[in-house]
Each structure stands twice: as C-alpha cells, then as structure tokens.
Amino acid sequence: MVRNIVVIGGNSHPQLTRTICGVLGIPPADVLLSKFAVGETRVEIQESVREKDVYIIQSGGGKVNDHLLELLITISACKTASARRVTAVLPLFPYSRQSDIPYDKAGAPLVKSSVRDRPSNGYTFESTPPTPGPGVKSEGLGLINGMENFQKSLAKAQIEESNGSPVKRRPANGLPRSDTADSLKSLTANGVPEDSSSNASNSSKINSFQPRPGYKQWVAQAGTLVADLLTCAGADHIITMDLHDPQYQGYFDIPVDNLYGRPLLKSYIQRNIPDYKQAVVVSPDAGGAKRATAIADSMGMEFALIHKERRPTKITDRQNATMMLVGDVRDRTAILIDDLADTSNTITRAAKLLKKEGASKVYALVTHGILSGDAIERINASALDKVVVTNSVDQSVHLRRCPKLEVLEVGHVFAEAIRRVHHGESISVLFQYD
Ligand SMILES: O=P(O)(O)OC[C@H]1O[C@H](OP(=O)(O)OP(=O)(O)O)[C@H](O)[C@@H]1O
DSSP states (O other): OOOSSEEEEEETTTHHHHHHHHHHOOOOOEEEEEEESEEEEEEOOSSSTOOOEEEEEOOOSSSHHHHHHHHHHHHHHHHHHTEEEEEEEEEETOSSSSOOOOOTTTTTTOHHHHTTOOOOOOOOOOOOOOOTEEEETTTTTTTTHHHHHHHHHHHHHHHHHTTTTOOOOOTTTTTOOSSSHHHHHTOOOOOOOOOOOOOOOTTTTGGGGOOOTTOOOOOOOOOHHHHHHHHTTOEEEEEEOOOOSGGGGOOOSEEEEEEHHHHHHHHHHOOOOOTTGGGGEESGGGGGHHHHHHHHHHOOOOOOOOEEESOSSSGGGGSSSSSEEEEEEEEEEEEEEEEESSSSHHHHHHHHHHHHHHHHHEEEEEEEOOOOOOOOHHTTTSSSSSEEOOOOOOOHHHHHHHHTTEEEOHHHHHHHHHHHHHHHHGGGGGOOOO
C-alpha cells in the first residue's frame, strides 16, 4: 500500500482507475464529477488532498472535450485545495496529434493559385525562411510574420495616443480580431496590421488577402494550447503513453513521462503469433516507420513499409491517398504496428493491400484503440484477421461489438509509473523495450 497519495479517476475510463488503484492497494478518491443543467462541468473533491501527492487519471477518446475540461477543473480544484503535487495521467493524450494544413494533389498547401504561383520570394512548400540574425534583413518575413511592420504601427499608435489622437484599440495580444470584416481592413497581404492612414489603399487588398504558402500560422495548433491549459490549471507533472509525436513533450515546461506501449505489443507477438520470427512487421505509413522498426529490429524480424503515394486533397479525405507496399509479405504473416486507430481507415486499407500482396494473415497491433464512429464496422468487414489494442482508451463497448478485437491491460504499467514517481524512483525502466 502506498501512503499519502490520492488517485482521482475522471469519467473517461473508470475501469482503468479501478485497476490502477487495485495495483497500488488504495481506493479511488471520493469525488463528485457531474454536470450542471446547462452542460457545464461540475467537480467536487469530497476528501482532503492537503499536502497530498495527487494523480488524476483521464484519457482521450470518447467525449474528449468534456473529459479534457473535467481534467482541467479537477487539477485546479486540487491545487486550490492545497495538494502538494498534481500529476495528470493521460494514457491517451488528447490533441497531441497536431493539426495539419490541407494539401493539394501535388503536396502544396491549399491556397489560391494566384498566391501560390507568385514568383516573388522563391519559397515553396518544402522550403523554410532564413533565420533572422545580424545582417539578415527580414523583408517583412523576419520574426517572421512581419512583426517589423507591426512594431512600427504600434510605435506610431503610441505616439498618436500621447498626442491625444483617437487610437483604435486592439485585444490584449496586440493582434486584430481575424474574424471580422473590420479587422481584415487593417491587415496587409502578409496578415500583419497596418496603420489606419493606409486603410484606403488596403480596401482593394481585402478580397485578395491570403496566407503565404509554406506557413502554417492560420492553422490552429491546438496541441500547444492544451499543453498551456494543463500547466495553467496547475499540473506539476504529466504521465502519458506513446505520444503520436514524442516531440510534443517539448511543448511543456513541466516534466512529461511518455511511457512505451511496445513491451506489451512485443510480448503479445512472442506469445500469440505462431512462428513470429517469420512474420513481417509493417508500418502502415511513413510517420510510423520509426515506431515499427524499433519493434522489428529488437525482435530480429523483417520490416516493410506502406507508402502513401500522394497527399490526400483534404484533411478529411485521407482514405483517398493511394498506398504502395515497400517490402515483401507474400505467404507470410504481416503485423501492422501503429500508435493509434481512430477511424481505422489506415489499418483496414493497409490490410487490404497486404492481402492483395499475398500476406497469409494480417494482425494490427495498435497502442490506442480510439475506434470512433463506424471504425468497428470497418474492422469487422475488413481483411484484418486480428486487431490488438491496449485499454489506454476504454474498450468495453468495442469488445462487445468486435470479435476480431483483443485488449492488452495497461493499468499495471501506469500503476508502476505512479508508484515510482511518488517515491522519487527512476521510471526509465518502463521506457526500455528491448
Ligand atoms: O485510424 P485512422 O483514422 O486512419 O488514423 C490513424 C492514423 O493516424 C495517425 O497518423 P496520421 O494520419 O496523423 O499521420 P502521421 O503518422 O504522418 O502523423 C496514426 O499514426 C495512424 O497512422
């Protein structure tokens, strides 16, 4: 039994909380998590957490936005109730799959051709602007969205204000609202504010306003915001598993422990796939190649990669990308490895291709089985023989609907991580998967 520790389970995955508490030998904390009639989240911590080491378990998937807000409010409640340390345990981290800019068939961002074809700066989708530094003139790109112009107009506004001239106020972040016609009137073609005296010449630019190709400043980077929200709510530490992009840890200025699901997947392969050394580990896309090769290399297995031949035309149109297999799976078992399955398009399309290329059997081993919408129906109707996921997301409903689904328990991994963090022990042993 671990002392002076409090484990609070959010509404996303009560079963996982029970498992973790069972391993730690403590009961889950008494909390009231509900909603007011209007739909706002209500949290009451019904026992003292003063000077306690608190762990709040809340996973992504399902009603992800509700769960995230519930987590933020619970963290804040614990901090204001004088918890010594609050750790957010997010088996599947929500919003860590960064948003992407829409592409056209050639892989360029979807901006109007008049802008894309503009020969002026030579930047392409693949290129990056130079790093501003001594002797490098930004030409409106340094810092890079034209902060130079912005700072000039800000200085001018300050002079006008000190002279008593009326000055148009901006929000606290210094940027104009981008969702009103008024705000567009004060934007240059670079998307930077311009002083009001040139508004007349700007009016002709309103309709031609476009973001620069190669930049993503117009796409919400929700991952950054979520990292900030967690820290701002009072989280002192994050424990998660198989982040879609491990570099997401760098978005935080608090410690993030990104546990690996690989030992569980490897162990499944060794125990359940006959003659597994002859099987081929397959990554269903280039983004997951590192993840899959790590398993293949450590188990002395062969590796193949599915390459998406071109970018889909829209974010929501990923299933239209053409797939090609790089490697040989004929008459062998293929084991797809991925971090998550959401719509299941990726793994079901990959399975179809692998069977077409002669694979005798296709397994999909995925850490996070989000399985949204009709993902289960898609799996049931697919060429996949078996789908293995962990219970980082609650699988009870999925299990009832999908005979091909098998679930690996992650509760003991998180319980051990919590125990070690609580005692100040190293948890690097949980990162080793060879
Ligand atoms: O079940 P699905 O809805 O098909 O989604 C699953 C896929 O999405 C993620 O990759 P993503 O498409 O974000 O590309 P990336 O690996 O290049 O980041 C993930 O790594 C899977 O490959």
